[in-house]
Amino acid sequence: MLSGVARLPCRCREEPGLGGCCGSSDIGSPFVNSENSLLIADSLPINTENSRLGKLYFVREITAAAPVAAIPTTTARVALWNGEPTGGAFYAIDSVFVIVVTSPAGTSKPYSVVGQLNSKPLTGMTESGLRRSSLTGRYGWRGSGTRTVNSRARIGLGQTVVNDNAWQALGTSVINTAAGVGSTVDFFIGGKIIVPPRFVFGISCLTSSATSTTVRLGIRWHEIRAPLGADS
């Protein structure tokens, strides 16, 4: 049995309508298809195990602010700095998101998120004090009594970063229509971007004209203790 994983109970004995794991077909050898590929099936929803294993956090701006009208240079609207010591956990970016708070009446506008992982480490970064939250409620589970996440991450707002000319599109933009707000972007990165210890990942929101617009940005990340490959 895998560490930390409880064996699923044989539910069908208690709840016949659910099927479940009691059939003889549940016990046996793995199958291969005609192309010799091992047949598999996800036994958990695709993101569950990553959330269950451990440190998945998110932050979101409390104060809405104007997006920018061009690809940023040296300012990251929200910056995530990995405060782990060398050899410590890396941060695998799970997703980024933006919520449009105000948008000018009578104007239809696009909103998108861009990001940059700096190529060199920083010795430190000013902490904004933005609240971190867990996507599993782990710090309130079983009455631990604390709601403070245990992370060395620092979150910077309006952080000056090196312009590595590597700002990249993160997902597909959305259109906010002329009537009120209601736009969001939630782009799943799935660990494609990794922030090593002492490195910083910054994001900003783009729109066609920043006049009369405000948004709130957020980042979700996993903290994972594993060695990076030699070429990283």
Next chain:
Amino acid sequence: MYAVLPNQRLRGFSDEQSLDIHKEIGVSQDGILLLAEGLPPFSETTRLGRGFIVRTTTAAAPVAAIPTTTAMLALQNNEPEDGSFYAITEVFAIVVAAGASTTLTIVGQLSQTPRTVITQAFTPRPYTGGTEATAWTLANAQSAYNMSNFAAWQALGNSYVNTANIGAANVGFLQGGRIIIPPGGFVFGISAIMGDTASSTVLLGIKWVEIRLSLGSGG
């Protein structure tokens, strides 16, 4: 490495191929184990566990901004502390009535501590059919629930632009278990945001699977 093919006709195999044989699991020249999804991607999680859906029954006006404390639909995990976790697989909204052409999205929030038992206003239905859901799940769901706003509301997908004066639009945001409601009374709440709140109404829904697992030691 070998796998056993049983003496039966298998999906995707000819009769001849389905004979009782030992068949080697393929590995590429680069040493990569060859895998193939043997079921549609969500079938196994539904089959293994308890997959449920709950939806509001009365269309309500969306909100015009990020909520402060009120969730239009809240789902509570009332399992005992050592009971099942709820892995949120999807949230959705259906536009019933709309005024102007406007954007539609859903934001959500997970409580960070257990909450007192909430009202059971909507009946969960299982993915696998049947009407005995109330006997199979301890989930409670209600509308207009005060989340207390400890954690921030977060975007759960990309918004959609609805055409003016037309209902029947919807958004469905796959979560894939990214958000997990622990047992013991934790609550996950969602609300719909639209530009037009005067003429628009929506129905909101949450889908989840109930899984016996334990949170990892990370953190």
